[in-house]
Amino acid sequence: MDWDKLRIFQAVADAGSLTHAGDRLHLSQSAVSRQIRGLEESLNTTLFHRHARGLILTEQGELLFDATNAMAKRLEAATARIRDSEEEVFGDLRVTTTTGFGSLWLAPRLPRLYENYPDLKIDLMLEERVLDLPMREADVAIRMKEPSQADLIRRRLMSVRMRLFATPQYLRARGTPTAIADLSAHRLICQNTRSVQVSAGAKLVQELLSSGVLSLLTVNSYFGVLQAVLNNLGIGVLPDYVTEMSDNLVRVLPDVESTEVPVFLAYPEELRQSKRIAAFRDFVMDEISKRKKKTVVQ
DSSP states (O other): OOHHHHHHHHHHHHHTSHHHHHHHHTOOHHHHHHHHHHHHHHHTSOOEEEETTEEEEOHHHHHHHHHHHHHHHHHHHHHHHHHTTSSSOOEEEEEEEOHHHIIIIIGGGHHHHHHHOTTEEEEEEEOSSOOOTTTTSOSEEEESSOOOOSSEEEEEEEEEOEEEEEOHHHHHHHOOOSSGGGGGGSEEEEOOTTSSOOHHHHHHHHHHHTTTOOEEEEOSSHHHHHHHHHTTSOEEEEEGGGGGTOSSOEEEEEEEEOOOEEEEEEEEGGGTTOHHHHHHHHHHHHHHHHHHHHHHHO
16 A cells, blocks of 8 residues: 555645645645545545535545544654663653642753753643543543553652642731631532542542532633642632642641542553653652652641
8 A cells, every 4th residue: 555645645634635635745736636636546435525614534535534544643752762862862752640739840950851841842741631541542641540541650759638728918808718618608619520530639629618618719720720729719629739830828737638549650662661651750849849848848
């Protein structure tokens, strides 16, 4: 089968348009169309349904796209391993983690990584969905539970707990609760229990809501919760590491917290020798070591 035709087919399937695929590949629309027509003739099948809004894969087209997609990801992995045979740390590194951890813990620390490795090109993908590392949807992941996918190297980094925080200004104005029942006189700021989040955090929120909270603000990310708390809107349920991001936070009800949430770093077995992965892993471990030392001093 003609590899060049397969490459063009994948570009068309991704773009959903001959014109857009041609732009990506620096080919004319007619040249792309000829290649697709030739591929369909060689396979004796129709790969796309044509309609006014673009192109849609047929059932046979879906089968071929799955195959070319897998091939492309394997080629990406091979390319990464070849590049990682060099001594320098450079190139693309796709990191996935949750929105809260990525925006509140990881992103503020990345300047120190870039200081050491200025030629890295990091694509930070913040979402609650667990990306498929063996299929190369990302190179490395930081997750709030132990990864269950096979063929992964995983390392436990630390533990996090969800706790209650407010600003000194808010507490001076509204008073400091001394028991969970006192939260009925305050506004609770948290993630909605129906949103995607760690189960320990959702369970803590459910317990707090059952205490008779009357005023409530829910946000679909911890970053949003933090911003609301810092603007004196109420008492927020946040991961314990947020105190490292702001000096203007006071822990409320020190005996109230979630169960431990384990934090794991994981990457595909095939990237074991990757210098980019090693650089990122060592950077994260070093930052966590600093955090532990700071906690002990405090």
